[in-house]
Each structure stands twice: as structure tokens, then as C-alpha cells.
Amino acid sequence: MTSLASTPPSTVSVYDARPFFEKALQFGVQAGILDALKLEAICAEAPKGMVQIARYFGNENLRPDLEKARERIVNLVSLHLESSCKGDLRRAAELLREHSLLSRSKAGSDMLKALIVMPQNSHFGMGEGGSFSDDQIALLAKWSLRSLADYQAEFAKRSQVAEVIDAAVWLADQLGLDASELEEAGKDAEAVIRTAILQVATGRTEMPDWMAFEKTIAVLRKAYLAGQAPVKAGAKDKFKDSAKVSVKAKPGKLDALLPLATLENLPERLLPVVRLVRASVLADLPKIFDSALPARQLFDQTPAFIGRYFWVEDALSEVASFDQAVSKAWDKATGGHSDEGSLLTLLLCVAAGAAPKTLLSEKAAGSLIRKIQKTGLDPQLSHDFILAHAPAQYQDDYARLWTDFMDEAQQTLQSDVAFAVDDALALLRRECRVK
Numbered sequence: 001m002t003s004l005a006s007t008p009p010s011t012v013s014v015y016d017a018r019p020f021f022e023k024a025l026q027f028g029v030q031a032g033i034l035d036a037l038k039l040e041a042i043c044a045e046a047p048k049g050m051v052q053i054a055r056y057f058g059n060e061n062l063r064p065d066l067e068k069a070r071e072r073i074v075n076l077v078s079l080h081l082e083s084s085c086k087g088d089l090r091r092a093a094e095l096l097r098e099h100s101l102l103s104r105s106k107a108g109s110d111m112l113k114a115l116i117v118m119p120q121n122s123h124f125g126m127g128e129g130g131s132f133s134d135d136q137i138a139l140l141a142k143w144s145l146r147s148l149a150d151y152q153a154e155f156a157k158r159s160q161v162a163e164v165i166d167a168a169v170w171l172a173d174q175l176g177l178d179a180s181e182l183e184e185a186g187k188d189a190e191a192v193i194r195t196a197i198l199q200v201a202t203g204r205t206e207m208p209d210w211m212a213f214e215k216t217i218a219v220l221r222k223a224y225l226a227g228q229a230p231v232k233a234g235a236k237d238k239f240k241d242s243a244k245v246s247v248k249a250k251p252g253k254l255d256a257l258l259p260l261a262t263l264e265n266l267p268e269r270l271l272p273v274v275r276l277v278r279a280s281v282l283a284d285l286p287k288i289f290d291s292a293l294p295a296r297q298l299f300d301q302t303p304a305f306i307g308r309y310f311w312v313e314d315a316l317s318e319v320a321s322f323d324q325a326v327s328k329a330w331d332k333a334t335g336g337h338s339d340e341g342s343l344l345t346l347l348l349c350v351a352a353g354a355a356p357k358t359l360l361s362e363k364a365a366g367s368l369i370r371k372i373q374k375t376g377l378d379p380q381l382s383h384d385f386i387l388a389h390a391p392a393q394y395q396d397d398y399a400r401l402w403t404d405f406m407d408e409a410q411q412t413l414q415s416d417v418a419f420a421v422d423d424a425l426a427l428l429r430r431e432c433r434v435k
Helices: 020-030 036-057 063-085 089-098 101-116 134-143 148-174 179-185 189-201 210-226 268-288 295-301 315-334 340-352 362-375 379-389 392-413 420-431
Strands: none
Touching: 020 063, 020 089, 036 063, 036 089, 036 101, 036 134, 063 089, 063 101, 063 148, 089 101, 101 134, 101 148, 148 179, 148 189, 148 268, 189 210, 189 268, 210 268, 210 295, 315 340, 340 362, 340 379, 340 392, 340 420, 362 392, 362 420, 379 392, 392 420
16 A cells, blocks of 8 residues: 555646736846836836826826726736737837837736727627727726736627628628628618528529618529529629539528528638628528518518528619509409500409409390399499509599599499390490400
8 A cells, every 4th residue: 555655746827916017027036027117117117107107097086097097007007918918028028128118018918908899799880989988987997907818808809790791791882781881770780691591592683772781582482493503604793703603402402502602701710700601591491481471570570580691772763663563463364555545444354353454345244234233333342442453543543433433333333224235235334345
């Protein structure tokens, strides 16, 4: 059995809780790096710096503020030395020899100011604007007493946010939208990246408004069902190698629908961010490809998707697109006819619950009259039809035309007296289109 006397003693690590500035100062003196003249200069500068710091954060005439200022100047110098020298005491001592104490305190303060103005979240329009202001002095006061570990953890977190924003700005710029427009839009940077990935994958070269975004989704849904990557060989945009992309993708092979080849000229430091966001888009694709769910309902009315993708808010464009869609629907319903006879024929069919037509044969006109006499008319249906489908600038005129016609014709059309059908037919021949 081994005796206790022969057991080697355990190694004990001594924890040195002194500020890094104090450790660097002692090391510098012991190593002969800092001489007596330098020490005198540091001792002369320290009180001046304390007074300046006490004045900046509070009142230089109050003892508690001066005590805090002493802690702050030591901590600010320590932050700068330990961070810039990566814990190397010799290098830190050399910096103290080569520079004044106040300059090292200022360097530590500048580190914290730069940290404070870094973005805390990836929402455009909610950042600090990149420059330190007086209303952030209270925040600087708190950080001036924090440790290097706290600084490094916060810096790492904010750096990731900044990279997301940088990636969004870079991608948006390639698609014709600058940073100021993103700030004005006030959307999340990840949403911008997700949309940019979809736009590039479908060969688009611009950031979309809503109508263009809706078309992008339609293209993706069609490509998925067809089992073909949406970017065809020969398509050109501002991204490297996009013309070489021709990836076969069977339904379910989601990854092939968003080829990374189109993003190869992205700055190296931004690739990890874009890859991470791209993974979230891939996770969304099964829902996006559900063609039973209209795009507007999915992206603008489903809680999990609201704000998740980006499109340029362009009210005029949406109104114009709506008007265009309405105009197409009206032209289809009227067959391009705008004369009063055709319009009244169409509206009468709608009010009777019959198939909309702008021209009736004698036989069809008789059938329509008998239907009206049997089941009646609902003039409001035609008013609703006008509001839903007619061009806005003509709706009042069409509604007036229909009202005047009903005032004259409704009683004749719904009469059940003898010869009523003949009278109604004569009315339709005169006011509507009957051949």
C-alpha cells in the first residue's frame, strides 16, 4: 500500500482576481519594461482621468462619483489591454510604455461605444444608426464596469446580428434595393434574405412588390410539381453561375429547388448566414408548395408566416394590379361588349341566377323569362356584380343603368297575367340583345 508520505502533492492554481491593468503594470515593473519616469507619468495622469470620467458620467465634486471613476478608468484600461493583447502581459506592459494612460482609457471607451451602436436585432429601422450619442451615456456607464467576458459575449451576439443585416443589404443591393429603402421598409433582415433566395432561385433580378412575389411563389409551385429546378439553363441575373443551373428535382427533392450555385459570389463571411437562412426557407417549402392555400392567405394572414418574407410595399402597384385584374374579369364577363343592350342582358341573367350572357336567342330569352316568373329576380345580385367586377370609373353609370331598367321592367318581367311572356319578350327585344 502506498504511504501518504510518498503521494505527490496536488497542484493548486491560484486565482488572480486583480484587474488586468494592475497585473500588466506589475509585470512591466518586474520585467524592466516600465521605468520610474513612466510610473510617475501614469500616477500623474490617473487623477486627471478620474476627474474627467466623473464629470462625464456624473459630478466630479462628489466623492461617490470619483470612486466610481477610479473603478471605471482601471476597468477601461484593462478592457483595452486584455482584449488587444489577448491576455499577453508583456505586450500589455509594452503598450503602457508606448502610450499614455488616458489614451488606453479612451481606447477602452471607444471599444464599448462601438459595441453599444452595434445592432441588437435584425429588424431594419431599429438600429442605433452607427454613431454614439449622448442619450447612450447611461448605457456606457453600465458597460464601463463590466468584464471582458461580458464584452466578448455581447460582441459575439451582436456580430451575428450585424452579419445577418450585412447579408440582407448585400443581397438586396444585387436585386436593385439599397440600404436606405430597407431602413424605410422597416422589415426583418432574415425576411429580406429569404425573399432574395427565392427571387434568385427563380431567375428574378429585382426585389418584388407583392404582385411580383406572388408570381415567384406560383413559379416555385409549378416547378415543384413538374420536378424541375425553377432556374432554367440560359437564365441570366447578377449572380455568378446562375446560367449553369439546371437541376432536376423530383417532387420532394426540395433542396434542388434553391441551388446555392446562384449565390457563389456572395462575400465569404456572409455565406454561413445565408446558408442558415436558406435552411429555414427549405423548412418552409412544404407549406409554400401547398397550392390549395392562396399566397396572400399564407404570407399575409397566417401567423407563422406574417413578416417572415419581404416584399416592397407599393400601394399604387397593388391598386393598378387590382384594377387590371378587375378589368380582365369584366372584359371576360361582357365579352368585350360595352353597349347598353349587352350590359342589361348580362345583368338580367345575373339577377335571375342564370348563366351570364350578353346575347340571347329567342328560345333562351323565353326560357329566361319563364325562370324569372317562376323563381323571381334579385336586382341586388347585379349591383354586387357591378361593384365586384366593373371598372371603378364606370360603376356608378352601370348601377344607374341597371336601376333605371329595373324600375321600368321588373313588374313586366315578373307578371303572371295572360300574355305576360309576350310582353316580356317584347321588352327584352327592345332593351336587351336578343337575336
